[in-house]
Amino acid sequence: MSDPALAAAASQIQDAKQGTIPRPTVRTFFDEATFTASHVVHDPATGDAAIIDSVLEYDAASGRTGHRSAQRIVDYVRAEGLHVQWQLETHAHADHLSAAPWLQQQLGGRLGIGAEIVRVQDVFGKIFNAGTEFARDGSQFDHLFRDGDHFAIGRIPTIALHVPGHTPADMAFVIGDAAFIGDTLFMPDYGTARADFPGGDARQLYRSIRRLLSLPDETRLFLCHDYKAPGRDHFAWETTIGAERQGNIHVHDGVAEDSFTAMRAARDATLSLPNLIMPSVQVNMRGGRLPAPESNGTRYIKIPIDTL
Template identity: 45%
Template sequence: MALQIQHFFHQASFTISYAVYDDVSNECVVIDPALDYDPVSSRIDTQHSSKLIEFIQAKHLKLTYILETHAHADHISSAFYLQKKLGGQIAIGANIRAIQKTFKTVFNLAKDFNTEGVQFDLLLKQGDQLSLGEHTIKVLETPGHTNDSLTYVINDHAFVGDTLFMPDSGSARCDFPGGDAATLYQSIQKIYALGDETKLYMCHDYQPNGRALQFITTVAEQKANNIQINQHVSEQEYVALRNARDATLANPKLIFPSLQCNIQAGQLPDAECDQQHYFKTPIRGIECLS
């Protein structure tokens, strides 16, 4: 009754998507799938998702869940596309409703845009459990980067989303709406409490200094070596470091198209009267034109 994990690296956004499956029942879940999007040509493509689909079909797996760790701001989710092709239920943290309310205002979405999370099949919270064959997926709420962030724990494997990066890269930013460095510190302590041997699977690896891709570490390695939040760093120290770092960061280049899709399970904004889909971009600094 072995659990199998296959990663898929999306180079354009430095995202790692996962297909996790039970090789007895052949049930499968996908975690954090990405859609290809070129912001210059404004062209959508499904090359990355096709690799996932081909893998699942070649292994004769049944996709039961598509699990989002949070509403990503750096890539468009392909959850809706995967569901269309393979089925399965799309799940995200129940606090997606707060994210939807915020960005309904930011993007001036239609008055009837529903902010109760109905675009997703499952809204998950702390303590919820899902089945994967004979295995159990346990849900941990790990907010701080965003307030809908979740970690999925399967046996001694934890898929942590953007809470942590590899030890040489630190942790997630906390300056998005609903983010909070002190909250993220406590969430990471929750992850560290899973036990030193627990394997942690990253959602991103930015390959600092051009090093090779790395996306699996352990709680012990993070506690010993994380450059921002190892076991010797206090909450006060972490908050000061994180806030100072966040003040220097630009927005992710795909933040506007990503969030318009990801708050509704990867669906594109509705087509307009010309049957064309459009992304909105709020314009800042117009006061200088006065």
């Protein structure tokens, strides 16, 4: 395999299958209001853990935030006696606010995201006219991951893979035999992520997906969202590489890049923007932190008019 990072991830998955490295334990918390799956993954031997793609409630009508979803994670982590090493974001989400800073206060852990977040910050910093006080260097995060970076959750080796297309900064985290792939893929019966946000690219998304689908068939995939495909009456967020290769309605084996790109462009043209894109990106580009209070002590979310 000519892709060193992918080869290392594939070897790690095989090691987990053979029992030479631990398989992570995963507990998922689904927030139905935003259709988001947040994952707590830990080493069963050491109790070291990572929290991936957490949710802070935000009511657009009132501007109020809440910690119901995040509190469920706190309760679980404390009940299991876990030690949080990482708060990981697969990308700067456009459909929910991150609860990572609040979870850091409660549980600790370093906040990490892909290094290309700086591109997202540059684009959306201009859209929101964030001013020179808004740093566009990723410094709001504790660590910026690059493709092929190795780290560990307890004794479980972990590899970061850059999988752009949905946004420029998307990352997948392969933890033992489990891959947390954000918004690149959905369940096989639902398809793939959109690629029409600023910095998105359908061809790049196709190549990122095919890269992921080169991992071993038995790789466990944990997704960031589910919307219940037609005919399915339950939410789902776990599948496998093999199931995606065989049955993903948009990008199963045999679907060519040109065909996928045309499909994605046509489908994206019919989609409205996510309901929470304005507050979500504005907060998530700051590492999940709300904008600074103004002179009256109140924080404000900006809504650019006739821009997106």
